Amino acid sequence: MARLYLPLPLAAGSELELPADTAAHARALRLQPGAPVTLFNGAGGEHPSTVSAVERRRVTVQVGPHEPVERELPVAVQLLQAVGKGERMDTAVEKATELGVTELVPVLTERTVVRLDAKRAAKRRRHWQAVAASACEQCGRNRLPAIAEPTPLAGAWAQAAPYPLRLTLDPEAAPSLGATAGGGATAVLIGPEGGLTPAELEAAERQGFRRVRSGARTLRTETAAVVALAAVGLAAGEL
Template identity: 50%
Template sequence: MPRFHCPLPLAADAQLTLPPTAARHVQVLRLQPGDAVTLFNGEGGEWSATVTHMGRSDVQVQVGSHSAVEREAARAVHLVVGMPANERMDWLVEKATELGAASIQPIAAARSVLKLSGERAAKRQQHWQAIAVAACEQCGRNRVPSVHAPLSLADWLRQPPADALAPDAARLLLSLRSGSRPLREAAAEAGAVWVLHGPEGGLTAQEEDAALAQGFAPASLGARVLRAETASVAALALLGLA
C-alpha cells in the first residue's frame, strides 16, 4: 500500500487535503477515489486513509484508524558525518534513514571537498531532509530522522546537543589509530550512540585530538579504510539493526 508523509494533525474520520508533495506522489501513481493509502506525520504510528477526491492540483483523503506500529531501531544512533561530495551524501542520507539513524549532522572538516554556507547550505539541508522523508515512505519508518544544518566540526564540538552529553550516551570517533576498540564493543553499555567520522581523506590528527578532548572515544570498523558513506552504513548496520 502506498505510504505518504503528511506533516499535519491526523485524526480518525478527518477529511483533509494532502500537502503538495504527497499530492503529487498520489497523482504520479494515478491513484483514484476509493484507493487506500497509509499516512504518517512523524509523531508516532501510522494512519489508514482513503482517497476521496483527485483534483488537478489537490488530493483529498478521509483518514481512517490509527496503528501504533513503530519500526525504529532498538537504540538511537546519531551520525556526525564529514560530508562526502557529489551524490554520495544523498546516498548516505537515504541509506542511513533506511538503517534507522536517529539523526544526521553534516559537518565540514579540514579535508572536506563539499563546502556549504548561507542559502546554499539551507537548500542542501532541505534537499537532504526530503530524501530522508522519501526513504521513510519506502522503508516503513514512521519517524523521520532530522538532517541538521551543516556545521564546521569545530562549531559542533564546541556546542554539541545536550543529549550527546547524557551520562549513558556513547560518543565514538571512527579512527584507525592504535588502541581503538571495535565499534560494537565500545558501544556495548551505551544507550544512545553518537558516531563521528570524517569526509574523503578522513579527519586530520588535530581534528581527532579535538574530538577526543571533548569526550569522544576512538572506535574501529576494522583494518580496512572505508569511504565516508560506507563507514556510516557499516556503523548503523552494527549498532542499529534489530
C-alpha cells in the same frame, strides 16, 4: 501499501486534499480511488487511510484512525556526518534514516570539499530533510530523524555530549567497531572523503570519542556511515 508523509495535522475521519508535491507522488504511484494508503506526519504513529478521489491536479484522501505503530531503534543514535560531495551526502542521509538514526548533524571538517554559505546550507538542509522523509516512506518509520544545520566540527561537540557512548572510525585504531558498540545511546562521527585529520581525531578523543576500526579496508564516507550504524543496531539487539 503506499505510504505518504504529510507534515500536517491528521484527524481521523476527515477528508484531506494532498499538497501539490504529495499529490504528484500519489499519481506517480498510480493510486486510484478506493486504494489503501498509509499517512504519517512524523510525530509518531500512522493512519491507514483511503484515497477518495484522483483528479488531474487534486488528490484527496479519507484519513483513517491513528495507530500507535513505531519502528524506531531501541536506543537513540546520533550521526555526525561530514558533508560529502555530489550524491554521497544524500546516500548517507537516506541510509542513516533507513537504519534508524535519531539525529543527524552535518559537519564541516578540514578536508570537507563542499563549501556552504548560510543560504546554501539552509537549502541543503531542506533537501536532506526531504531525502529523510522519502526514506521514511519507504522503510516504514513514522518519526523523521532530526537534521541539524550544517556546522563546523568544533561546533558540533556540544550536540554529541548527551550521548554516553561516542565513536569515530579510524583505520589505525586497535579496538574493533563490533566489539565496542555497546547497545546504549551512541554518537557516531564519520569523516569526509579524505578522512579526519590527526588534529581532528585528537580533538574528538578529548570530547570522549573512542577510535575504532571497521575492518581491514578503507571505506567511502557514505559506506562508513552504513557500517557504523548497522553495528550500533546490532549491539542494540535489532539485527
